[in-house]
Structures are given as C-alpha cells and as structure tokens.
Amino acid sequence: MEEKIIEKLIGAFMFLPGVGYKTAQRYAYKVLLGDEKDVKNLASSIIEAKDKVRFCSVCGGFATSDVCDKCRTRDSSIICVVEEPKDIDYIERAKSFDCVYHVLHGTISPLNNRGPDDIRIKELLERLNEKGFSEVIIATNPDVEGEATAMYIARLLKPIGIKLTRLAQGVSMGSDLEYTDEVTLSKALESRREI
C-alpha cells in the first residue's frame, strides 16, 4: 500500500518540466520526511494558483479576475508584445519604465502548423485601434520563430504609422567576446553606439 502511494506521488512529480524518475523520487521523499507545514503549503499553493489564476481578457497575461492588475492600474501609451505570460515577469524585473503588455500565446511557426490566426495578433490590432498607443515594443524571443513573428507583426503595423521598436541585439553583460556567437557579435557591431 505504502509503495503504491509513493509510486503515485513520484509519477505525479514527473509532470513537472525536466523532472525524471530520480528527481521525482527525491521530491517524493522530501514530501514524506519534510515539515508538515511546508508540504501542506506546497499542495495548497498549487491548488490556489490553479483555481484562481486565469488569463487576463485584455493582455492575455495571468490574472485573478477578468482583467489583470497591470491592465487595470497602468495607464501607459507603450505596449510591449511578448510570446508567453511568463515573459511579462522577466521584462518587469528588467525595465525601468511602466508599460502595458500583450501576450501572443505562441509564435508563428509554419513547421508546427501555427499561422498568424493561431496567436493573438487580431486582439493586438483591436487594442491598437481602440486606444492610441504611442509605441509598440516587440519583445518576442531572439530565435528563428520569435524573429519571424516580430517581422510579421512589424509589416502588419507599419501602415498604421505607429512607432515600432524591437529589443536591441548585442553582447550579453558580463559575457566574453570569445564565447559570443558570430550572429550576435555581427548584430552588436551593426548596432554599435557612440560613447
């Protein structure tokens, strides 16, 4: 009986990304031997998050009500377009100005049969038509799909005449030229700045 319960717990942990049998087993033993309060807190936090958090009907990010805190409280004329809800958090940590967001929930990826209609581009156009934003920052990932999606959106928005920007591409802070790939270095040279 105890074996079955423990095996079930190990299997349940393997649902988490990057967690194989051995790691799940370590987590399961921590649950069995760990402090009751911490364990119950983990279980209840999982349920609370799953039950209460949904997508914001405006930006598509995480929200606990129909509209998320940022969409409700911020009155910014800058809108930042990202691929996934979690990207909002990464940008929030980095940025020094307030903006609102628009989550695409994916990228255009012909190889995976995902076209422009499968991500939230239509909703972006609607928001831009409804409210006069002054700038759209396209912050999709700097990989093939993210670049393609950024180019597609840029071409679509050009006729509107709105200011379009993209995250700068260049060398990472604290990195080493020796280990910087050629494409990144070439982009960094291309976008060099006067000092």
Add this chain to the structure above:
Amino acid sequence: MEEKIIEKLIGAFMFLPGVGYKTAQRYAYKVLLGDEKDVKNLASSIIEAKDKVRFCSVCGGFATSDVCDKCRTRDSSIICVVEEPKDIDYIERAKSFDCVYHVLHGTISPLNNRGPDDIRIKELLERLNEKGFSEVIIATNPDVEGEATAMYIARLLKPIGIKLTRLAQGVSMGSDLEYTDEVTLSKALESRREI
C-alpha cells in the same frame, strides 16, 4: 493579486531539494499552464502521501498502517540494516532474495552530535533478541559516517554470534578503471574473486 499568488507558489516549490528560484518559477508556470487533471493529481498525491504514510513501528521504513507491508508479509531470517527509509527502495530494486529491513534513521556522526543512542540501534538489538535471524546485512552508505556506523554495529553484534555481512566494495558495473578512485580500486583488489 496574481503576482502574489504566483510568488507564493514559487516560494512553496523552493521547499523541494535542489530547487532554486528559476526552477521553482518553471514549475509554477507549468502548474498555471499545465493540464488541470495533472495539476490536481500532483496536489492530491502530495496530500495523500503526507497524510497516509508514516513510519513502520517494526522496521522504521514507510508504512500506511502501524506495520508496513514487508514486515507483515515477509518471513525472512535475513535482516538488512539501512540508513534511511528510501534506501529500502534502492535495495528492493537490486536484490534477488527476500529480506526484512531495519532503518536506522541516520548515522553515528560525532561531528553533528549524533551518537549511537540517536539512531535506532537499540531497536535493532531488541529485534535480534526477539526473533532468531540468521544474518544481518549492514547496508549503510560506503562513506565515512556509514562505515563508522557499520563498524560500531558490527562490534556490538559480534558477541551475539550472528552472521554479519557488509555490501561488497569494488568497481561499479559499466565503469572504467581510469575513472575509479584509488580507495575503491584498492578494496576491489583486496576482495578479488577467483573466476
């Protein structure tokens, strides 16, 4: 509000061993975006395991009732002494014969102020006195504390006249002599077998 709930979930995941902020964040996003069934299964498995699994009053391993399945169903004259409940599972996967177990719940470790009375050695002696076991396999870890604990138990049990064995020490299957440490190689030479 959503930020607070997500932060709480990330914090809760950091209770798991080896999980830092970034990993906890990935787990949290998987909970938010993953399949409802899998997520609820994880939470309920955690609660079920924590509520139902306790320590067996005989061997000290995991059990769902006062006595674990193995202690209740196995009638073996071989008893295998391990450090932690989880070690039972590792040995179960490897072994080809049935034995019962005795979990010490730790090792003797003067540096950490843990003496013989702090682990379940007294309980082991009681079990050996109560039932006539034919062999005690000491399967503590092959590290300094595990070795010291094994030596201590061996010296204690010698007068009883019971057969005492220890896991063989030698080269790992599939390994390479080049990468085998000297102590292990020396033990493997010492315990060489005729073929």
